[in-house]
Amino acid sequence: MTPQQTLAYFRSRESQIVDLIRGIVDIESPSHDAAASTRVVDWVESQFKATGADLSIERTRVEDGEHLIIKAYPGEGLHTLLLGHTDTVHPIGTNRKNPTRIEDDKLYGCGIFDMKSGVILMIETLRYFAATNTQPSTPLTIVLSCDEEVGSFTGRPIIEEHARGAVRCLICEPSSHGCVKTARKGTGMFTLRAHGVPAHAGLEPEKGANAVAELARQVESIHAVARPEIGTTVNVTVFRGGTTLNVIPDLAECEIDVRFSQADEAERVTSELRRLKTTDPRVSLELEGEINRPPMERSDAVAALFEKARAAAASFDYDIGEIAVGGGSDGNFVAALGVPVLDGLGITGDGAHRMDEHILISDIAKRAALVTLLLCQ
Numbered sequence: 086m087t088p089q090q091t092l093a094y095f096r097s098r099e100s101q102i103v104d105l106i107r108g109i110v111d112i113e114s115p116s117h118d119a120a121a122s123t124r125v126v127d128w129v130e131s132q133f134k135a136t137g138a139d140l141s142i143e144r145t146r147v148e149d150g151e152h153l154i155i156k157a158y159p160g161e162g163l164h165t166l167l168l169g170h171t172d173t174v175h176p177i178g179t180n181r182k183n184p185t186r187i188e189d190d191k192l193y194g195c196g197i198f199d200m201k202s203g204v205i206l207m208i209e210t211l212r213y214f215a216a217t218n219t220q221p222s223t224p225l226t227i228v229l230s231c232d233e234e235v236g237s238f239t240g241r242p243i244i245e246e247h248a249r250g251a252v253r254c255l256i257c258e259p260s261s262h263g264c265v266k267t268a269r270k271g272t273g274m275f276t277l278r279a280h281g282v283p284a285h286a287g288l289e290p291e292k293g294a295n296a297v298a299e300l301a302r303q304v305e306s307i308h309a310v311a312r313p314e315i316g317t318t319v320n321v322t323v324f325r326g327g328t329t330l331n332v333i334p335d336l337a338e339c340e341i342d343v344r345f346s347q348a349d350e351a352e353r354v355t356s357e358l359r360r361l362k363t364t365d366p367r368v369s370l371e372l373e374g375e376i377n378r379p380p381m382e383r384s385d386a387v388a389a390l391f392e393k394a395r396a397a398a399a400s401f402d403y404d405i406g407e408i409a410v411g412g413g414s415d416g417n418f419v420a421a422l423g424v425p426v427l428d429g430l431g432i433t434g435d436g437a438h439r440m441d442e443h444i445l446i447s448d449i450a451k452r453a454a455l456v457t458l459l460l461c462q
């Protein structure tokens with residue numbers, strides 16, 4: 086098969102692929118909903134089996150859903166890890182307000198871009214190998230986790246287990262304007278709580294220690310931990326405090342979003358947040374949370390992998406760019422193990438996590454051909 090023939094194969098399947106994407110999107114599967122997770126995983130498992138490819142499937146049940154592990158074309162040598170997730174951020178019932186639908190070249194639906202259409206890309210790639218009697222250049226391990234959108238607390242060890250010893254990792258997460266992601270920032274989530282002393286705001290306010298006032302002063306110090314010149318951002322994104330108009334508040338808390346490009350920033354940011362001091366000694370501070378995902382840095386191996394993808398795309402006159410982004414994904418965990426990761430290989434679209442989430446139908450065959458050709462290298 087020439088690259089043009091591979092593209093033509095996927096073009097000929099375009100309407101069936103659209104139907105499959107509609108099928109998976111219509112099975113709503115928000116994170117933390119175990120029954121919904123099982124419904125979508127049942128469907129995905131049956132679709133993988135129907136490809137006719139040489140594969141075995143394992144399901145790992147956790148409290149909030151099921152992780153799916155698929156091994157295809159087993160054999161000697163290092164495997165390629167294909168990573169994805171079956172959960173979405175949209176609560177059950179959202180598809181009544183935002184139905185799966187086609188408008189011109191756009192296919193809309195809840196979680197379609199992030200990343201249910203990416204799951205279908207993997208299924209279609211395996212169907213291609215079976216239909217054309219060809220094989221990927223390495224054994225494949227596919228891990229589809231069920232808690233990516235909420236931090237991958239149970240998915241992470243499974244992803245890391247299957248990432249060890251992988252020659253590369255490809256992720257069909259959303260692209261950014263069609264660009265493949267070769268670097269992602271690391272992420273951290275913290276909560277800072279101020280505990281003060283309550284008092285009647287009219288009778289004896291001087292006996293109180295105002296937790297809101299103290300935490301408000303801390304916001305500037307928190308923001309000062311950022312070092313945007315090297316890619317570290319620190320932002321207070323949620324602020325809560327107080328109970329009633331006439332009471333000096335004894336509790337306030339804020340949530341802090343941390344992003345960083347350099348691995349060693351994790352420790353600096355955490356220790357500086359821990360060292361924050363109150364100006365009112367009667368108020369105490371309590372820090373909760375941690376660095377959740379290490380950064381995915383653009384190593385030489387990542388650059389080489391991108392170059393292969395660019396060349397594969399160019400072989401059928403398709404242009405792809407690359408981009409570094411602030412959002413984390415499960416690719417961050419894999420990159421931390423030294424495995425080169427190419428992320429954002431999903432079908433071009435826009436609106437992840439929003440109601441106007443969509444993919445471009447005209448990009449489906451191109452992305453499927455790109456992922457397939459990459460797996461043949």
Ligand SMILES: [Zn+2]
Binds near residue numbers: 199200233258259
């Ligand atoms: Zn995603």
